[in-house]
Amino acid sequence: IFPPELRFAFLKFFNRIFHVFSSYCYFDITEIDGVNTNELYNAVQLYLSSSVSIAGNRLSLTRAVNSSSITFGLSNNDSIVDTFNGVTVLWEHVVTQRQTQTFAWRPLPEEKRGFTLRIKKKDKTLILNTYLDYIMERANEIRRKNQDRLLYTNSRGGSLDSRGHPWESVPFKHPSTFETLAMDPRKKQQIMDDLKDFAEGQVFYQKTGRAWKRGYLLYGPPGTGKSSMIAAMANYLGYDIYDLELTEVHSNSELRKLLMKTSSKSIIVIEDIDCSINLTNRKKNSSNVSSQRSYYDAETRNGSGSGSGGSGEEGGNGNTITLSGLLNFTDGLWSCCGSERIFVFTTNHIEKLDPALLRSGRMDMHIYMSFCNFPSLKILLKNYLGYGVEDINGDVLKEMEMVVEKAEMTPADVSEALIKNRRDKEKAIRELLEDLKSRGERNVKDGKLRGGSGNLTELEVVEEQEKRAIDSQNEDEDHDEEEIELEDNICKTRED
Ligand SMILES: Nc1ncnc2c1ncn2[C@@H]1O[C@H](COP(=O)(O)OP(=O)(O)OP(=O)(O)O)[C@@H](O)[C@H]1O
Ligand SMILES: [Mg+2]
Structure with missing residues (x-):
C-alpha cells in the first residue's frame, strides 16, 4: 500500500528511535568495504570459527583453494555469543542479496555479507579496540597454525589487484625445513637460536629501543640452498614470505608503499640482490673506483647488451630505485611500520655488493651457504x-x-x-x-680450488672476501658526497 520509499523511511525512523533507547550499540563489519576487502571480516570469520563454542549453531564449511585446512563459519543470518574480558557480546552473520548492478568497475559478489557486532553501550569503550585487536591477533595465529602460510609477490609491476593490494599471494607450501637442510649442524643451530630469540624478543627489543626486525644476508654459489633456507625459516617461525621483485619496482616511493602493505610476522626477501638493483649512478660518480667495482661495471655493461653507455643514465629503463632507497626500506624509519619483520637478501656474489649493504648493523647476520661438506x-x-x-x-x-x-x-x-x-x-x-x-x-x-694456492680453506677465502668488501667501504672517502648525490637523484625523480 505504501510506496517503497515511504516504507523505507519509516523503517529507518523506527530503527533510530529503537537505537536511542536501546542499551546496545551495533557495529557492521562488511566483507567488502568500498572496493577493498575488509581484513577484519576474514579475521572475525576465522576467529569465530575456532574460539567460540559452536554447539547448536549451524555452520558453513569452507576450504580455500589449495589450502589444507577447513574453516567453520557461521551460516547465513546466524548469531553467536562470545565473551571477552568478562563482557558478553553477540555476533550475527548477515547475508543479503546485492542489487544487480548495471555497471561496475569490477564485479562484486552477488551476496553482501557482513558481521554485526552487538555490544552493551556501557562496555563499548571498555573493550571495542582491544577486542578487535585481539581478534586480529588470534586470527593470524590460527592461520599460522593451520600451516596456511602465504607467499606474496609484487610481480605485477606496480599495478594493484582487484582488492587494491600491490601484493599477490598464493598458499606457500615449501617442504624445506631446518631438518632437511644440509649444512653444518652447529651453524644451523646458531641460526635457529637466532630466529627463536628474535621471535620471542618483543620485550628485549622494546627495552633496548630497537626496531623489532632482523636482517640476514645469505650468500654462496647457486644450488647451495639459499632459497631452501628461506623456506625453512618461514616454516620454522610460521611467517609469511614477501618475495620482493626489485626489477618490478620503479621508484623509491613505490618501494615504500609495498613495504607499508606487508604484515607483521613476515619475511621480506630480495633474491639476487646484486643483479636486481641498478646502482650504477653510484659507481659513475665514484672517483675512487676499486678493481672490484670496475669489474662489476664491466659486467653490468655486458649484461645490458648494447653497451651504449647506458650504465650511468639514471632512469634509462625507468627504474630509479637507489641504494639509499633500499636502505631506507630495510633500516630507515619506514622499516618500522609494523613489527616482527625479517629481511633476507641473497646473492651469489658477495664481492659485488655495495659495501654500504655489508656494513655492520645493516644485515645482522651474514650466512655463507657453502659447497657440500x-x-x-x-x-x-x-x-x-x-x-x-x-x-x-x-x-x-x-x-x-x-x-x-x-x-x-x-x-x-x-x-x-x-x-x-x-x-x-x-x-x-x-x-x-x-x-x-x-x-x-x-x-x-x-688448480681451480680457491684454497688451493695458500693454506686457506674455502670458508676462510670467502670470509676474507667479505672483509675486503667491507674494508673498501671504509677507505671510500667520497662516501658522504655520494650519499648526497644519491639524495639529489631521489629529489629529481620525485619532481618528475
Ligand atoms: N643445503 C641444502 N640442503 C638441502 N637441499 C639443498 C640444499 N641446497 C640445495 N638443495 C637442493 O637443491 C635445490 C636448489 O636449491 P636452492 O634453490 O635452495 O639453491 P639456491 O642457493 O637458492 O640457488 P640459486 O642461487 O640458484 O637461487 C633445492 O630444491 C634443494 O632440494
Ligand atoms: Mg635461490
Whole structure:
C-alpha cells in the first residue's frame, strides 16, 4: 500500500528511535568495504570459527583453494555469543542479496555479507579496540597454525589487484625445513637460536629501543640452498614470505608503499640482490673506483647488451630505485611500520655488493651457504637414501670425507645424483663417490680450488672476501658526497 520509499523511511525512523533507547550499540563489519576487502571480516570469520563454542549453531564449511585446512563459519543470518574480558557480546552473520548492478568497475559478489557486532553501550569503550585487536591477533595465529602460510609477490609491476593490494599471494607450501637442510649442524643451530630469540624478543627489543626486525644476508654459489633456507625459516617461525621483485619496482616511493602493505610476522626477501638493483649512478660518480667495482661495471655493461653507455643514465629503463632507497626500506624509519619483520637478501656474489649493504648493523647476520661438506653430505644421505653413517661401509665413508670438500659439489648436485639412483641405494653411493672423486681430481688438476694456492680453506677465502668488501667501504672517502648525490637523484625523480 505504501510506496517503497515511504516504507523505507519509516523503517529507518523506527530503527533510530529503537537505537536511542536501546542499551546496545551495533557495529557492521562488511566483507567488502568500498572496493577493498575488509581484513577484519576474514579475521572475525576465522576467529569465530575456532574460539567460540559452536554447539547448536549451524555452520558453513569452507576450504580455500589449495589450502589444507577447513574453516567453520557461521551460516547465513546466524548469531553467536562470545565473551571477552568478562563482557558478553553477540555476533550475527548477515547475508543479503546485492542489487544487480548495471555497471561496475569490477564485479562484486552477488551476496553482501557482513558481521554485526552487538555490544552493551556501557562496555563499548571498555573493550571495542582491544577486542578487535585481539581478534586480529588470534586470527593470524590460527592461520599460522593451520600451516596456511602465504607467499606474496609484487610481480605485477606496480599495478594493484582487484582488492587494491600491490601484493599477490598464493598458499606457500615449501617442504624445506631446518631438518632437511644440509649444512653444518652447529651453524644451523646458531641460526635457529637466532630466529627463536628474535621471535620471542618483543620485550628485549622494546627495552633496548630497537626496531623489532632482523636482517640476514645469505650468500654462496647457486644450488647451495639459499632459497631452501628461506623456506625453512618461514616454516620454522610460521611467517609469511614477501618475495620482493626489485626489477618490478620503479621508484623509491613505490618501494615504500609495498613495504607499508606487508604484515607483521613476515619475511621480506630480495633474491639476487646484486643483479636486481641498478646502482650504477653510484659507481659513475665514484672517483675512487676499486678493481672490484670496475669489474662489476664491466659486467653490468655486458649484461645490458648494447653497451651504449647506458650504465650511468639514471632512469634509462625507468627504474630509479637507489641504494639509499633500499636502505631506507630495510633500516630507515619506514622499516618500522609494523613489527616482527625479517629481511633476507641473497646473492651469489658477495664481492659485488655495495659495501654500504655489508656494513655492520645493516644485515645482522651474514650466512655463507657453502659447497657440500661432510656434515651436509651426511644429512643428504639420510634425507634421500635413509642411510645413517652406520649403514654405510666405513671405508667408503672415509673416502667420501676425504674428497667431498675438494669436489666442490653443491648440495643441489649431490641431491640430483642421489635422486637419480634412489631405487638402488648401493649404486647411488657408488656413483656419488665416483663423481666426487673425479670432480675433486679435476679441480686439483686445474688448480681451480680457491684454497688451493695458500693454506686457506674455502670458508676462510670467502670470509676474507667479505672483509675486503667491507674494508673498501671504509677507505671510500667520497662516501658522504655520494650519499648526497644519491639524495639529489631521489629529489629529481620525485619532481618528475
Ligand atoms: N643445503 C641444502 N640442503 C638441502 N637441499 C639443498 C640444499 N641446497 C640445495 N638443495 C637442493 O637443491 C635445490 C636448489 O636449491 P636452492 O634453490 O635452495 O639453491 P639456491 O642457493 O637458492 O640457488 P640459486 O642461487 O640458484 O637461487 C633445492 O630444491 C634443494 O632440494
Ligand atoms: Mg635461490
